[in-house]
Amino acid sequence: MIYLMSATPLYTASATIILESRQVRAVHDVSTLSDASPNDTAEIVESQLEVLGSQKVGLAVIKTLNLSADDPAFTKPKRTDLILSWGMAKLAALLPAGHLAADADSALIRQLKLLGALQRNLIVSRVGHSLVLQVDYTSPSASRAADIANAYTNAYLLEQLSAGASETRHAQNWLKQRTEELRRLSIEDDFAAQKFRAEHNLIETKGALVSEQQLNEMTSQLVAQRSATEEAKARYLRIKTVIDTNQTDSAVTESLANPVVNELRTKYLDSSKRMIDLERKLGPNHTTVVDLKNTLAEFKAQLFQELARIAETYRSDYDVATAREKALADNLARQQKIAVTANDAQVQLRQLVQKAESDKNLYQAFMQRYQETAQQEGYPLTDAHVVSEATRPLQPSHPRTPVVLALSLILGIIGGAGAAILRERSDRVFRTVEQVREELGADALGLLPIISEGSLPHAIPGDPAPIMRYAIDNRVSAFAETLRAAQVATDHALRERSPKVIGLVSLLPNEGKSTVAKNFASLLALQGASTLLVDADTRNPALTRAMGYGRGHSSQTGTSALPPLSKLLRRELDTNLLILPCLYVRDDPRVAEGLTATVFRTLVQSSDRSFDYIVVDLPPIGPVVSARGLAAVVDAFILVVEWGATSRGAVRAALARHLTISEKLLGVILNKVDMKKLKVYEHFGSDGYYHRHYENYYNRGGRD
Numbered sequence: 082m083i084y085l086m087s088a089t090p091l092y093t094a095s096a097t098i099i100l101e102s103r104q105v106r107a108v109h110d111v112s113t114l115s116d117a118s119p120n121d122t123a124e125i126v127e128s129q130l131e132v133l134g135s136q137k138v139g140l141a142v143i144k145t146l147n148l149s150a151d152d153p154a155f156t157k158p159k160r161t162d163l164i165l166s167w168g169m170a171k172l173a174a175l176l177p178a179g180h181l182a183a184d185a186d187s188a189l190i191r192q193l194k195l196l197g198a199l200q201r202n203l204i205v206s207r208v209g210h211s212l213v214l215q216v217d218y219t220s221p222s223a224s225r226a227a228d229i230a231n232a233y234t235n236a237y238l239l240e241q242l243s244a245g246a247s248e249t250r251h252a253q254n255w256l257k258q259r260t261e262e263l264r265r266l267s268i269e270d271d272f273a274a275q276k277f278r279a280e281h282n283l284i285e286t287k288g289a290l291v292s293e294q295q296l297n298e299m300t301s302q303l304v305a306q307r308s309a310t311e312e313a314k315a316r317y318l319r320i321k322t323v324i325d326t327n328q329t330d331s332a333v334t335e336s337l338a339n340p341v342v343n344e345l346r347t348k349y350l351d352s353s354k355r356m357i358d359l360e361r362k363l364g365p366n367h368t369t370v371v372d373l374k375n376t377l378a379e380f381k382a383q384l385f386q387e388l389a390r391i392a393e394t395y396r397s398d399y400d401v402a403t404a405r406e407k408a409l410a411d412n413l414a415r416q417q418k419i420a421v422t423a424n425d426a427q428v429q430l431r432q433l434v435q436k437a438e439s440d441k442n443l444y445q446a447f448m449q450r451y452q453e454t455a456q457q458e459g460y461p462l463t464d465a466h467v468v469s470e471a472t473r474p475l476q477p478s479h480p481r482t483p484v485v486l487a488l489s490l491i492l493g494i495i496g497g498a499g500a501a502i503l504r505e506r507s508d509r510v511f512r513t514v515e516q517v518r519e520e521l522g523a524d525a526l527g528l529l530p531i532i533s534e535g536s537l538p539h540a541i542p543g544d545p546a547p548i549m550r551y552a553i554d555n556r557v558s559a560f561a562e563t564l565r566a567a568q569v570a571t572d573h574a575l576r577e578r579s580p581k582v583i584g585l586v587s588l589l590p591n592e593g594k595s596t597v598a599k600n601f602a603s604l605l606a607l608q609g610a611s612t613l614l615v616d617a618d619t620r621n622p623a624l625t626r627a628m629g630y631g632r633g634h635s636s637q638t639g640t641s642a643l644p645p646l647s648k649l650l651r652r653e654l655d656t657n658l659l660i661l662p663c664l665y666v667r668d669d670p671r672v673a674e675g676l677t678a679t680v681f682r683t684l685v686q687s688s689d690r691s692f693d694y695i696v697v698d699l700p701p702i703g704p705v706v707s708a709r710g711l712a713a714v715v716d717a718f719i720l721v722v723e724w725g726a727t728s729r730g731a732v733r734a735a736l737a738r739h740l741t742i743s744e745k746l747l748g749v750i751l752n753k754v755d756m757k758k759l760k761v762y763e764h765f766g767s768d769g770y771y772h773r774h775y776e777n778y779y780n781r782g783g784r785d
Contacts, residue, residue: 090221090477091219091220091221091477091478092219092220092221092222092223092226092474092476092477092478093217093218093219093226093474093478094217094218094220094223094226094227094229094230094471094472094473094474095215095216095217095230095469095471096215096216096230096231096233096234096467096469096470096471097208097213097214097215097216097467097468097469098133098213098214098216098234098237098238098465098466098467098468099211099212099213099214099465099466099468100125100126100129100212100213100214100464100465101212101464101465101466122212126207126212126214127207129214129465130205130206130207130214132237132240132241133205133214133216133233133237134200134203134205136196137240138233138236138237138240139196139199139200139203139233140192140196141236141239141240142199142229142232142233142236143192143195143196143199145232145235145236146228146229146232148195148199149195152225199229202218202219202220203216203217203218203229203233204216204217204218204219205217213468214465216230216233216234216471217230218230218233218471219478223473223474223475224473226471226473226474227471227472227473227474228471230471231470231471234467234470234471237465238465238466238467241464241465249454252454253451253454253455256447256450256451256454257451259447260444260447260448260451263440263443263444263447264444266440266444267437267440267441267444270433270436270437270440270441271437271441273433273437274430274433274434274436274437277429277430277433278430296413296417299409299412299413300413302409303406303409303410303413306402306405306406306409307406309402310399310402310403310405310406313395313398313399313401313402314399314402314403316395316398316399317392317395317396317398317399320388320391320392320395321392321396323388324385324388324389324392327385348380352373352376352377352380353377355373356370356373356374356377359373509728509729509730510724510725510726510727510728510729511722511724511725511727511729511732511751512724512725512759512762513762513763514527514528514751516729517722517749517751520729520732520733521732521733521736521746521749523720523746523748523749524570524747524748524749525748525749525750525751526563526566526567526570526719526747526748526749526750527562527563527564527566527567527750527751528559528563528724528750528751528754528759529559529560529563529564529593529597529750529751529752529753529754530559530560530753530754530755530756531724531753531754531755531756532548532551532560537551544629545627545628545629546627546628548596548627549596549599549600549603549627549628550599550600550603550653551596551600552564552600552601552603552604553600553603553604553607553655553656556607560600561600561604563750564597564600564601564604565604567601567719567747567748567750568601568604568605570747570748571583571694571717571747574717574747575716575717578716579691579693580613580685580691580692580693580694580695581693581694581695581716581717582695582697582714582715582716582717583601583694583695583696583697583715583716583717583718583719583747584617584697584699584708584711584712584715584717584718584719585597585598585601585696585697585698585699585718585719585721586699586700586701586702586708586718586719586720586721586742587701587702587720587721587722587723588701588702588703588720588722588727588731588732588735589701589703589704589723589727590621590623590701590704591723592701592721592722592723592726592727592752592753593721593723593752593753594698594699594701594721594752595616595618595623595624595627595698596627596752597719597721597750597752598614598624598696598697598698599614599624599627599628599698601696601719602614602658602660602694602696603653603656603658605658605693605694605696606653606656606657606658606659607656610693610694611690611691611692611693611694612658612659612692612693612694612695612696613650613659613660613661613692613694613695613696614658614659614660614661614696614698615661615676615681615695615696615697615698616660616661616662616663616698617675617676617681617697617698617699617700617707617708617711618663618675618698618699618700619663619664619665619669619671619672619673619674619675619676619700619707620672620673620675620700620705620707621700622662622663623698624660624662624663624698625662625663628651628660628662630651630660630662631662632662632663632664632665632666632667633649633662633663633664633665633666633669643664643680643683643684645687645688646661646684646685646687646688647687647688647689649661649662649664649684659692661684664676664680674707674710675700675705675707675708675710675711676707676710676711677710677711678710678711678712678713678714681697681711681714682714697711697715699711699715699718702735702739702742703731703735708739708742709739709741709742712739712741712742712745713741715745716745717745717746717747718742718745718746718747719746719747719748719749719750720732720736720746720748720749720750721749721750721752722749722750722751722752723751723752723753724751724752724753724754724755725753725754725755725758726753
């Protein structure tokens with residue numbers, strides 16, 4: 082409050098500028114053509130923020146508004162300004178005479194002081210992730226604050242206009258030089274490609290090289306000639322075979338197109354027919370028949386003479402075809418060599434053509450950019466414009482009364498929360514089921530609420546303590562529900578075991594282990610399961626005392642055999658739970674050793690009945706080590722931890738020492754939980770949250 086009452090009111094005026102997305106078109110176009118990556122948007126904005134708050138723009142504002150040290154826009158100079166003035170005066174004194182005149186020194190110091198005051202009260206920032214820049218100026222004078230903020234935006238726009246024109250001129254000169262170089266390169270590359278084409282005879286017609294076309298034509302001719310050669314060869318070999326084998330009929334068939342052969346064939350057939358008729362009438366030795374046979378022989382000889390002449394013609398045709406095929410094959414081989422050479426040269430030609438095309442396209446692109454830049458020089462544009470001008474603020478921006486008050490409140494809350502967190506950090510006990518999972522890596526079977534003495538009936542002498550049968554008398558309570566959760570976990574983990582031997586342990590005495598063991602066993606027996614409850618804590622048999630039973634038989638030597646199990650058991654009438662009290666009296670030497678695995682097996686085997694569950698109330702594992710003696714016969718352990726009292730580190734260290742117990746650990750039950758305090762530690766997603774609400778529901782009598 083003292084600060085709010087004594088602080089001088091300050092006013093802040095704001096103006097905004099938006100940057101155009103092109104950001105100096107000529108420079109960006111040149112960068113794109115030269116494969117240089119353009120600036121990132123964030124870098125562009127940061128650069129413009131530096132320009133806006135630069136010394137050059139600030140000096141332009143001082144000159145435009147004719148600011149002076151007496152202007153109400155400035156506050157009292159700070160110690161840094163006085164030191165700067167003193168330093169500049171000392172520097173002037175050290176310089177040789179004539180290098181810095183007194184008037185120039187004074188003017189420079191005044192300008193530096195004004196510039197320092199301006200920049201001290203100026204804030205330039207980016208609005209979100211946009212291209213909008215905000216200029217905030219704070220001053221004791223509201224009107225002067227608006228004037229200076231607007232002067233900054235105007236000076237920045239003028240600076241951008243001047244810089245853009247200069248950059249455009251530089252870009253135009255560079256583009257002109259680069260365009261001339263690319264034009265020369267394009268002409269040289271095109272000339273080199275044409276020269277290479279002429280030197281290697283790479284002439285094209287209809288989109289293909291002449292050598293390739295000739296190769297294709299020769300290939301087709303060779304294929305056709307090979308077919309004709311094979312046909313001539315087959316024709317010659319056929320008629321040669323007919324002649325060599327003297328096949329008259331085949332010879333006639335082979336030469337049907339020859340008129341001489343056809344005439345001889347006709348005469349031969351007529352004479353043969355007449356000879357057959359005369360031979361039938363006159364006999365084979367008749368003169369006429371003999372003459373006809375001679376005539377037939379003469380016709381046959383003439384026929385084969387004609388076929389021989391035809392065969393000679395066929396052989397000549399075959400020789401000609403073979404010679405032509407060989408000539409075509411030789412020409413094709415020569416043309417293939419020419420084509421291979423042309424293909425190799427064409428690869429180099431394609432590279433030259435591609436290079437010429439690339440230089441040509443780049444030249445055209447640069448020429449277009451050069452023309453655009455030349456037009457832009459005559460019509461300069463800024464890459465930013467004012468979105469909103471600064472107006473005279475109506476309310477002071479400093480001091481911010483709501484902010485100061487809120488900050489004070491927040492600091493108070495943070496201080497209180499820090500104290501609470503510090504207190505929570507120093508609390509190293511178990512409070513939530515999440516702490517059980519994180520510290521021990523074990524499942525949390527549930528929470529058992531603390532049972533006040535006022536909620537229990539008065540104990541009757543000789544009867545068990547009322548708390549030992551709480552789960553039986555309150556079967557729908559949260560207490561009983563947690564024990565049912567432990568039963569479900571037991572059945573799931575030990576589904577194949579019979580009997581299921583469950584040992585209940587705690588780190589220290591008085592954590593409620595015996596009470597949990599008794600109520601858990603009674604709840605199992607109440608559901609019809611054959612259950613045996615064993616008090617294995619021979620040093621401090623709290624279960625035996627709470628149930629009102631006496632300790633077992635005495636043996637001064639420790640060697641006498643125990644009676645059968647049936648004579649040692651006690652029965653809970655309303656649940657049929659069988660209870661084995663502590664076996665040894667206080668002065669028995671076996672008390673220190675505890676109930677061993679051998680004795681336990683002997684007792685169970687001596688029974689004439691089988692059990693579904695055997696619940697063993699074991700000694701605490703912190704001060705006593707005898708619990709490990711029964712680890713071999715126990716199928717699973719349930720650890721009972723007192724809520725808000727047992728150290729997390731101590732439990733973790735104890736389980737690390739007793740590996741035989743930690744390896745068979747079924748889960749952890751938090752006992753004696755204060756449900757009213759639990760809501761401070763549990764959240765709606767935790768098991769304790771719903772457990773607490775179930776407890777509240779039960780306490781209300783099941784009414785919603």
